[in-house]
Amino acid sequence: MKRTDKHPKDTDQSTMADAMSQWQAAGLGALNWFGASSIERMSDMGAEWMTFVAERVREDVALQHSLLHAKTPTEVQEVQMAFLQKAIDQYTAETGKMIELSSKLFEPSEDDDTKDNVNV
Template sequence: MTRATQKSAQAPSGKTTAQMQQPTEAGVLTEPWAHLVQALGDMSSEMAKFIAKRIDEDMKVQQDLMHCRSIADIRHVQLSFFEEAFKQYQGGVVRMFDIGTHALQERPSD
């Protein structure tokens, strides 16, 4: 989108795209973008927590595998790892979905 097109693009609220992207005097984004920025921040924070937790789990599995004495021990460690990973990924997707849904429900009316 060119600069001229961006300035003339009208949103449903009657404001141009450029006007809606302008920060207010206090430095806070104007609605309807503030709640989306908050949701993106929440998602970013949630992702960082999830990745840190997964890295901890990966390190733990490496240590557990080094202590295995048989193939059965290895299978047990791997099975536990994948079951826990599946639960964590499933929970992570649900949390992201909840954050996104909440952000859409908090959308200001035009």
């Protein structure tokens, strides 16, 4: 049995470095152009969008439930109109959120001493 004096954390860091090198070789090297705060903000945008999509799916399911329980054509029309109005309102609000998030995408972070968030 071979004994090494390496600390497990050193091995983990080496493994992570190897994985990053493989990702870069696979074409993900362009991510190095972005600063950490840009990557974090992109992640925030993705999380925001996924939250929005999940909420819209819940609304779609609720619509189907309401339509199945509607008793008259007038009630069906009211349910559909309420659904459409809520969808318009939610998409409008989400568009504003995404514009705000994207406008801050490349701003330097407060703890970043560089003026440019793109490392080109």
